[in-house]
Amino acid sequence: MSVAAEPLVYFYVPGYKPNYIEYAMTFYPMNIILCLEDGTPEEKKLEARYVVKNALQEFSSDSEHTLIVRVNSVHTPHWEQDLEELVPERPARIRLPMVRTAEDLRQVERKVQDVIHQRSLNYSPSYEVMIECCEAIFNLGEIHQASQNIYAFTFGGTDYFDDCVAKGLVDPALEVRKAKQKLGEYCRSVGLQCFDTTYMAYRDLEGFREDCLLSREYGFTGRSVIHPDQVAVVQDIYGISIA
Amino acid sequence: MFTTYRLELPEPVTLNKLQIPVFTHMFLQNVSAHKVQVDPIQGKRISVTYLSSYPREQIEREVAIFLERFTPEHDEASASSAEILEPELNMVELDEPPLEKLCSCCTPGNQRNISDDLLEQRWLTLLKNQELAYHRPIITLLEYFDQSYVDYVGRRIGDCQQRQYSVLLPASFAEKMNYFHSAPMHLLLATHLSHDHETMKSFAADVSANNGKLPQDCGPYLETPPYILQSAPCYKVYMEMEDQVFEDNTAFVLKGQSFRNEGKRVYLLERLLNFTMREFVFLGTPEYVTRMRDLTLGWTIEWMEAAGLKGECALANDPFFLPGKVKQNFKVPKHVKYEVRADIPYKNDTISIASYDTHGDFFAKTFNFRLRDNAETWSGCIGLGLERVVWSFLQQYGLQSEHWPAAIPESVK
Numbered sequence A: 001m002s003v004a005a006e007p008l009v010y011f012y013v014p015g016y017k018p019n020y021i022e023y024a025m026t027f028y029p030m031n032i033i034l035c036l037e038d039g040t041p042e043e044k045k046l047e048a049r050y051v052v053k054n055a056l057q058e059f060s061s062d063s064e065h066t067l068i069v070r071v072n073s074v075h076t077p078h079w080e081q082d083l084e085e086l087v088p089e090r091p092a093r094i095r096l097p098m099v100r101t102a103e104d105l106r107q108v109e110r111k112v113q114d115v116i117h118q119r120s121l122n123y124s125p126s127y128e129v130m131i132e133c134c135e136a137i138f139n140l141g142e143i144h145q146a147s148q149n150i151y152a153f154t155f156g157g158t159d160y161f162d163d164c165v166a167k168g169l170v171d172p173a174l175e176v177r178k179a180k181q182k183l184g185e186y187c188r189s190v191g192l193q194c195f196d197t198t199y200m201a202y203r204d205l206e207g208f209r210e211d212c213l214l215s216r217e218y219g220f221t222g223r224s225v226i227h228p229d230q231v232a233v234v235q236d237i238y239g240i241s242i243a
Numbered sequence B: 001m002f003t004t005y006r007l008e009l010p011e012p013v014t015l016n017k018l019q020i021p022v023f024t025h026m027f028l029q030n031v032s033a034h035k036v037q038v039d040p041i042q043g044k045r046i047s048v049t050y051l052s053s054y055p056r057e058q059i060e061r062e063v064a065i066f067l068e069r070f071t072p073e074h075d076e077a078s079a080s081s082a083e084i085l086e087p088e089l090n091m092v093e094l095d096e097p098p099l100e101k102l103c104s105c106c107t108p109g110n111q112r113n114i115s116d117d118l119l120e121q122r123w124l125t126l127l128k129n130q131e132l133a134y135h136r137p138i139i140t141l142l143e144y145f146d147q148s149y150v151d152y153v154g155r156r157i158g159d160c161q162q163r164q165y166s167v168l169l170p171a172s173f174a175e176k177m178n179y180f181h182s183a184p185m186h187l188l189l190a191t192h193l194s195h196d197h198e199t200m201k202s203f204a205a206d207v208s209a210n211n212g213k214l215p216q217d218c219g220p221y222l223e224t225p226p227y228i229l230q231s232a233p234c235y236k237v238y239m240e241m242e243d244q245v246f247e248d249n250t251a252f253v254l255k256g257q258s259f260r261n262e263g264k265r266v267y268l269l270e271r272l273l274n275f276t277m278r279e280f281v282f283l284g285t286p287e288y289v290t291r292m293r294d295l296t297l298g299w300t301i302e303w304m305e306a307a308g309l310k311g312e313c314a315l316a317n318d319p320f321f322l323p324g325k326v327k328q329n330f331k332v333p334k335h336v337k338y339e340v341r342a343d344i345p346y347k348n349d350t351i352s353i354a355s356y357d358t359h360g361d362f363f364a365k366t367f368n369f370r371l372r373d374n375a376e377t378w379s380g381c382i383g384l385g386l387e388r389v390v391w392s393f394l395q396q397y398g399l400q401s402e403h404w405p406a407a408i409p410e411s412v413k
């Protein structure tokens, strides 16, 4: 699979919806995240693996898209099965949600290597590591050291917010901003790509634009989107380097 | 083998779900692309797929020319709708038909063009001058789809007055509704020789001198055409209703011939000079006529789904009855015409197989018919083009009847 898409926009599509995948592939030649995690409800996990596997096979020679699979986190019962079924299809990258510690990441890499050996695959995966809880920010340096194959860090805003609420922090929104700032700064200092979280209020394009401007200032280099209207904004803002 | 590229439609064009099928159809008529898809969420982005061997610059040029014509300033359709917008015409905003229901989602089994098969297997034969002979399988299908449509939709409408008329529309009647302004290029006229004895004699002499051929210039021998060949059967209903006062909302059902001078564009059953139309006509209150629009469009889609015919509803831009210049103060809806379009899989396109026109009070006022107690009387009609139903059905399922949907009865196979 060639990696031609610009590393700016990451279009999320729920893994169990073939028509959404086809839609994104038809109209948006960019990074497509086939989501097995939050975008797919519990009872659809099996179906989603099947659909995503087929999509990876069907579009394997497609040069306009970079297909990334977001698997379920190591803290769920699904992640091993996800990797067993999808690593053989050699997605361009694997996005790993809720990595809390270096060990979380090592666990995934061991599993991926197992699958690669078992099947004698010619595949060297790279990872987009999602930072979405307070521990992860604390362990950032260690997580980064844990693997040679990190392509980027990405931020998961909703989960980070929820984590702050669960921990009883007074101002979760402020905590989210501080975390983003830290993550952005870290990535900038080590020269790593860093992608911002989705913005759920997709009708509020003005709000989205402002949020993107701020995020670019923090050091984020691209962003995930959930709606086609958001694509142009991301291209517009992250396309211009402020360095 | 194929290449895809994407572009944004120029400002201010944005397509809603109802406009997409018509756009797609027109696009494929004008651009040598294999497939065009319009982003259904934004209605702004299109994806064009073409044969990789075709030069990219050529495709881009064709697309640019098409889009330039399609944007409102240059668009013929909007030029005529600007004319319609003259102050005499009173635009009424109606609700759209229930979109979410107006799609027949079937999965046709055939992807190939069936034109050659139709001719090879002699379901159709070509005569001279673009004339066609329909053979039994085609005749059976025409009869079957007509009857099943009448059964399905007619039964749901309830009481319908049946009518049958000739194909001739008196020119004087057509003049009253300004018919000759509206689409002169599609006119087919019916006339005869002047009754004057001397004219007849010199006509005969002229023909003999010309070895039996018609004289080069027939004009001097002919009467001003007393008739036109009707472009839709429903006109005769308005003619029948002229100067009538009626008690209740009324539905009519009729089958008749439609004539459109398509010139060189005729193509097998897809585009004919003369085709058969099954029509339901509704006269009554604006609410009734609008309600029947939503209901009959919905039933037509349901009927297609039952028969396995894939298609959807679209907003059309060529109301058939509106003359260029209107003299009276007519009340007409903003969106006059909704089409039902069926898929033609081999070319990733759709064709219109039926349409509902909401005429507002145009015919009621022009021909002076009205409901007894009601200040406002409207009309509307839905017409199903039977040859195009058969055409799209065969394009979707092929000629082998064992591959046809189970809903098609054995007697038709």
Ligand SMILES: [Zn+2]
Pocket: B232, B233, B234, B235, B279, B381, B382, B383
């Ligand atoms: Zn009609």
